Amino acid sequence: MSIKSPEAFRTISEVSKDLSLPQHVLRFWETKFAQIKPIKRGGGRRYYRPEDIELLKGIKYLLYNDGYTIRGVQKVIKESGTRKILKKESNINSFTDSENNNIDRHDQHDHGSRSISDTKRKKLLNVLNDLVSLKNKLNQE
Numbered sequence: 001m002s003i004k005s006p007e008a009f010r011t012i013s014e015v016s017k018d019l020s021l022p023q024h025v026l027r028f029w030e031t032k033f034a035q036i037k038p039i040k041r042g043g044g045r046r047y048y049r050p051e052d053i054e055l056l057k058g059i060k061y062l063l064y065n066d067g068y069t070i071r072g073v074q075k076v077i078k079e080s081g082t083r084k085i086l087k088k089e090s091n092i093n094s095f096t097d098s099e100n101n102n103i104d105r106h107d108q109h110d111h112g113s114r115s116i117s118d119t120k121r122k123k124l125l126n127v128l129n130d131l132v133s134l135k136n137k138l139n140q141e
Contacts, residue, residue: 008049009039018053019060029059032070035082058085065128067116091141 004010016023030036036056038046048056062068062076062085077085116124 007050009049010053012046012048015048015053015056019056021060023054023122026056029056032074033059033077053083054086058082065125067121115121 010018011013012023012026015021016026019026030038031065033055036052038048038052040046061075062073063070068076
């Protein structure tokens with residue numbers, strides 16, 4: 001398979017592989033986040049623009065790393081727009097740290113028993129950042 005330009009559109013299978021998410025999750029997120037609008041060609045084949053992919057990465061980060069619920073991410077997008085989510089993953093940490101203070105009690109209850117202390121969360125984020133760095137080094141080889 002040839003290497004695509006960063007500006008090239010991607011199929012759902014390419015995005016799924018890149019984000020390590022099943023295709024059905026991407027389709028589901030399309031129903032929950034109106035901002036994700038892949039171009040659909042004949043036969044319903046989806047083509048994701050680079051902006052769509054960046055938004056998906058941001059949504060994934062908020063859901064999987066910061067413990068947001070879908071409703072919580074929808075609230076962030078409604079209040080701040082997608083520009084905050086489109087920032088690089090390294091900048092998302094500071095965004096979510098400051099935004100966590102603005103989540104109302106209802107959204108916090110949605111996390112249920114999965115809530116962790118700030119200290120544990122920071123340690124886990126450090127481990128995650130180390131793992132991402134190692135993955136990037138392996139991909140460069």
